Amino acid sequence: MTVLLPSSARKSRYLFEFDAARALASPEQSLDAVTGQLAGFTRASVKYAIDANGRYYAVAYGLPGFEWFTDVLTGLQAPGLMIEESRTNLVIQSDVCTVANGWSVSGTTTAAANLTYAGRPFTFINNANAGSLARTIATFTGSGQKAFSFLLKQDGAVAGTALFSIGDSTAGVTRGIVTATISAAGVVTAVGSSGATVLRVESLADGVYRVHAYVTGTLAANVHAVYVANSGTATSYLISGIDVENGVFPTSLIPTTTATVTRAADVLTYNLLALPRAITIRTDALCRVSPNAATNYGVWGLGSAGPPYALGRYDGTTLQSHIQHFGSGSLVSSQTTTAPTYGQRTELRHVLRSTGGVIAALAVDGGAESATAVSTAGVLAAAWSDTALLVGNGGGQPATVLLRSLRIAADEQTLAYMRTG
Amino acid sequence: MAGTLFLNDRDVTTDFLFVVQAMSGLPGTMGSAPRDLPMLDGPEVSEAILDPRLLRRKPGSASVRGYISAPSVAAMVSALDALKGVILGGEFAVRSGYATDRQCFAVCDNAPGDAFVGEMLDGKVALSLSLTIRSGVAERLVPDGYALSTTRVACPQWTAEARPVIVVHGGGAALTNPVVTMRNAGGDIVQTAGFTVSLGANDALRLDCARALVSKITSGVVSDAVAAGYWTSGDFALVFRPMVDGNPEAAAYPTLELSASSGTPVGRVTYTRRAV
Numbered sequence: 001m002t003v004l005l006p007s008s009a010r011k012s013r014y015l016f017e018f019d020a021a022r023a024l025a026s027p028e029q030s031l032d033a034v035t036g037q038l039a040g041f042t043r044a045s046v047k048y049a050i051d052a053n054g055r056y057y058a059v060a061y062g063l064p065g066f067e068w069f070t071d072v073l074t075g076l077q078a079p080g081l082m083i084e085e086s087r088t089n090l091v092i093q094s095d096v097c098t099v100a101n102g103w104s105v106s107g108t109t110t111a112a113a114n115l116t117y118a119g120r121p122f123t124f125i126n127n128a129n130a131g132s133l134a135r136t137i138a139t140f141t142g143s144g145q146k147a148f149s150f151l152l153k154q155d156g157a158v159a160g161t162a163l164f165s166i167g168d169s170t171a172g173v174t175r176g177i178v179t180a181t182i183s184a185a186g187v188v189t190a191v192g193s194s195g196a197t198v199l200r201v202e203s204l205a206d207g208v209y210r211v212h213a214y215v216t217g218t219l220a221a222n223v224h225a226v227y228v229a230n231s232g233t234a235t236s237y238l239i240s241g242i243d244v245e246n247g248v249f250p251t252s253l254i255p256t257t258t259a260t261v262t263r264a265a266d267v268l269t270y271n272l273l274a275l276p277r278a279i280t281i282r283t284d285a286l287c288r289v290s291p292n293a294a295t296n297y298g299v300w301g302l303g304s305a306g307p308p309y310a311l312g313r314y315d316g317t318t319l320q321s322h323i324q325h326f327g328s329g330s331l332v333s334s335q336t337t338t339a340p341t342y343g344q345r346t347e348l349r350h351v352l353r354s355t356g357g358v359i360a361a362l363a364v365d366g367g368a369e370s371a372t373a374v375s376t377a378g379v380l381a382a383a384w385s386d387t388a389l390l391v392g393n394g395g396g397q398p399a400t401v402l403l404r405s406l407r408i409a410a411d412e413q414t415l416a417y418m419r420t421g
Numbered sequence: 422m423a424g425t426l427f428l429n430d431r432d433v434t435t436d437f438l439f440v441v442q443a444m445s446g447l448p449g450t451m452g453s454a455p456r457d458l459p460m461l462d463g464p465e466v467s468e469a470i471l472d473p474r475l476l477r478r479k480p481g482s483a484s485v486r487g488y489i490s491a492p493s494v495a496a497m498v499s500a501l502d503a504l505k506g507v508i509l510g511g512e513f514a515v516r517s518g519y520a521t522d523r524q525c526f527a528v529c530d531n532a533p534g535d536a537f538v539g540e541m542l543d544g545k546v547a548l549s550l551s552l553t554i555r556s557g558v559a560e561r562l563v564p565d566g567y568a569l570s571t572t573r574v575a576c577p578q579w580t581a582e583a584r585p586v587i588v589v590h591g592g593g594a595a596l597t598n599p600v601v602t603m604r605n606a607g608g609d610i611v612q613t614a615g616f617t618v619s620l621g622a623n624d625a626l627r628l629d630c631a632r633a634l635v636s637k638i639t640s641g642v643v644s645d646a647v648a649a650g651y652w653t654s655g656d657f658a659l660v661f662r663p664m665v666d667g668n669p670e671a672a673a674y675p676t677l678e679l680s681a682s683s684g685t686p687v688g689r690v691t692y693t694r695r696a697v
Contacts, residue, residue: 021563023524025631026586026691042641046593051689057568058592058687060625062641066691068566076522078563079691119568 015279016270019405020066021078027066031081031268040271045264047084048253052077054205055119056253065252065266067402069286072345073366080286080402082252083392086265087147087245089254090138094242097123097134097228108132108229113238117153118208120255122238124155125229128162134229137169142246143220148176148196148213149250150228151241153206154186160234163227165196166215166244170222176215182234199249199290200342210241212250249290249342251400265398268391268406275387276410278354281312282418283391285401287346293317297399299348300391310358312350314399315339321362321370323350327378334360338370345404347419351412353377361415369415490545497541504548512555523559523579523696527552561694569688573604573676578663579696585659589679589688590625596684599626603659605666606673615654625688626651630658661692 018039022030031039041064048056052068059065065082093101096112103110107130113122125134140146150164165177176196181189188209192198195216202210218224228239241253254263281300289297295316303309315322318339325332340346344364349371351359356378361371391406392398407418489504491497514524530551540546558581567574569587576585589599597619603612616626618637627636627643635652636645659677666675679686 023560023562023693024564025584025629025693027564027566028586044641051568052566053568053574055568057570057689058590059689060588060590060638061593061623063588063625063638066566071563074522074562076563077565079566119570 014407015272015276015410016406016408018081018403018407020081021071021076021404027079027081028064031064040269041267042269043264043266045262047082047263047266048255049082050204051119054203054208056204057119064268067252069402071404078404080404081266081268083266083268083285083398083403084251084263084400085392085398086262087247087251087254088141088260088262089256090140090146090244090246090260091136091226091242092138092256092259093136094254094256095121095123095240097125097136097239097242103134103136103228105134105229106132107231108134110134110229117206117238117240118151118204120151120208120240120253122151122153122240123228124236124238125162126236128229128237129160129231129233129235131231132229133227133231135225135227136242138166138224138226138244140218140220140222140224140244140246143218145214145216145248146175146218147243147245147247147250148178148215149211149241149243149253150239151204151208151210151253152180152182152188153208153238153240154182154188155234155236155238157184157186158182158234158236159184161232162234162237162239163230163232164211165194165227165230166218167225167227168217168219168222169225171219175218175224176213177230178211178213179232180209180211182237210253214248214250248292248295249288249400251288266392268403270389270391270406270408272387272389272408278410278412279352280409280411280413280418281348281350281389282405282407282409282413282415283312283348283401284404284406285346285348286404287314287319287340287342287344288400288402289314289319290342291317291319295397296322297397299399299401300350300389302389303386310350310352312348312360314348319346321346321348321350321360321372323352323358323360325352325356325358325375325378327356330378332356332358332375332378334358334372334375336360336362336370336372338362338364340364347415349415349418353412359412363415489548492544494541497544497546501546515552515554522563523561523694525559526555528555558695558697560696564691564693566689566691567677569601569677569679569686569690571679571686573678574690575674575676576661576690576692577672577674577694578661578667578669579694580663580669581695581697582663583661583692583695584630585628585661585677585690585692586630587628587659587677587688587690588625589620589628589686591620591622591681591684592687594622594684596620596624596681596686598682599686600655600680601628601659602678602680603661603666604676604678606668606675608676611666611675612659613655614652614657614659616651617653618651620684628658630660633658 020027047059047065049065049067066079068077071078097103098110109126111124113124162180166175174194177194178196186207190198190211199212297314300312311324313322320339321336347363349361357374363369515527600615605611623640625638636643663669667673
């Protein structure tokens with residue numbers, strides 16, 4: 001038997017506490033009024049999330065998107081709040097890749113599948129191994145790295161490979177090939193080549209897999225083609241959710257029909273009302289970013305109007321916990337040596353001390369915490385310029401995370417306290 | 422069974438063990454736990470339909486005997502002090518080692534000091550707790566959430582009624598007059614709720630069946646005041662009755678589906694499973 005404290009006593013100790021997995025009829029209720037203060041959430045578009053069955057569902061405009069994942073600590077399917085930046089799917093007709101929808105098809109046949117799988121419509125690809133080709137022209141709005149993802153499902157018991165690629169039609173070169181292998185049991189694995197890198201393959205309901213990858217070297221001035229059937233060895237399979245985004249890793253599914261679609265950014269705002277002398281911010285989230293040395297990924301930002309302000313981030317190179325405290329003309333920063341990988345549960349603990357120094361800490365999958373030494377002191381009296389704490393808009397490029405919980409204490413606190421107090 | 426004790430100001434994890442003798446009101450594999458918990462404490466009715474929201478469950482009780490083990494006297498003192506602080510301080514959540522995905526709320530009836538025998542033998546201190554289970558039901562630790570569409574989706578339940586929160590919208594397109602239909606595990610329609618409302622592309626309708634509250638959400642902004650009148654047909658609020666509309670032990674559950682006068686309704690249902 002486990003005996004826990006009454007929840008009311010726990011909550012009263014925080015300025016703010018959000019726990020998406022709290023036992024309520026709806027996780028949205030956990031955003032508000034836990035500590036008598038309200039959180040604000042905005043997103044100026046619909047988005048798509050994954051339910052407890054592994055099926056996609058549309059999240060209404062402006063409502064927080066909760067996605068169910070398997071908690072590594074409890075083994076339960078628990079919800080997390082999706083925090084993502086704005087992205088645009090540059091591929092039109094992402095789900096039904098037929099001639100009628102503007103796709104070029106040769107040596108094969110494509111047709112809308114009769115059924116939906118994992119909550120999404122699919123395209124049936126037939127005779128895919130006979131010198132086949134199915135492609136569409138995408139207009140890229142920026143050069144460089146592009147996130148590339150798609151949904152793939154086995155047709156019957158057909159096994160083999162399916163090739164997906166992005167080519168530069170102007171330069172006549174391939175920017176990346178993803179070779180997906182469908183086993184006899186329907187399990188999908190994937191590898192990248194010729195400029196493509198596969199980040200992960202995600203298992204969903206109904207035998208559907210989502211392949212997350214990226215390609216490099218695209219040029220906005222050139223014409224690009226996206227290939228979804230390119231002479232693999234599997235005679236047939238089902239595809240959907242063809243998605244190319246300006247980014248170094250894919251985000252959640254963005255279906256399109258007759259035009260490109262932009263999914264707006266998720267922004268969770270919390271007004272602290274009165275700023276404390278010291279503060280501890282603990283974000284418990286599934287890390288869904290991939291390292292990129294050119295970019296730090298902001299998890300939260302305090303003071304959005306410019307310095308002085310404070311930022312809690314994943315370091316872009318290694319995803320280590322990183323905090324920057326921009327004081328009045330002085331910058332202090334701190335970083336751990338522990339680094340998570342994509343999809344791991346990370347507990348980021350960021351402390352701003354009353355002396356103006358900062359501490360960054362990180363624990364992975366419920367393990368021991370790695371924390372930095374206290375940084376040199378800053379000037380806390382001007383540590384930030386307003387009282388709005390924004391999650392999902394921290395310091396330029398927001399991190400993509402699945403937020404399990406957020407706790408803010410008006411003092412310096414340990415991880416043990418923030419986990420259980 | 423082994424357990425973990427969480428505290429407010431301290432986090433004491435120790436090797437304290439409990440042997441649960443009986444705990445009425447908890448489901449599942451609680452061994453010889455009696456199931457004689459009085460179920461209803463509401464108004465008497467005859468030949469009438471009773472609103473389930475009027476029902477109140479009487480509290481159950483639990484007798485727990487066990488022992489705490491610790492590697493040293495100092496650790497034992499700390500563990501006992503921590504345990505006293507929790508269980509004698511008010512209502513607390515109780516989880517069973519046999520069913521770790523659920524919890525109920527209880528208070529300890531022992532007078533301070535009575536629960537603990539102060540003698541330490543072989544690194545163990547015996548204790549006896551008398552608990553009153555205040556909630557009468559066990560709740561799942563995390564909510565369930567499932568996509569809704571025009572096809573049926575099963576909503577897994579435990580043995581007690583649950584009241585869902587349902588969000589319906591057009592998936593980025595307009596939607597008119599949505600209807601939520603609940604069927605039993607056999608496919609028969611048991612409840613419907615129809616709403617006369619025009620939803621724009623950025624609008625949604627939220628049905629809070631615990632509060633019997635209908636909210637129209639316009640571009641992310643909730644407007645409760647005008648929304649109640651949208652319910653125009655059928656039964657609202659919808660209630661999952663797992664022992665009537667299904668059989669949880671056979672994984673036979675009620676289903677939900679959506680329809681509308683125009684547009685393609687989509688949405689999501691969330692609820693917390695409960696068990697008696």
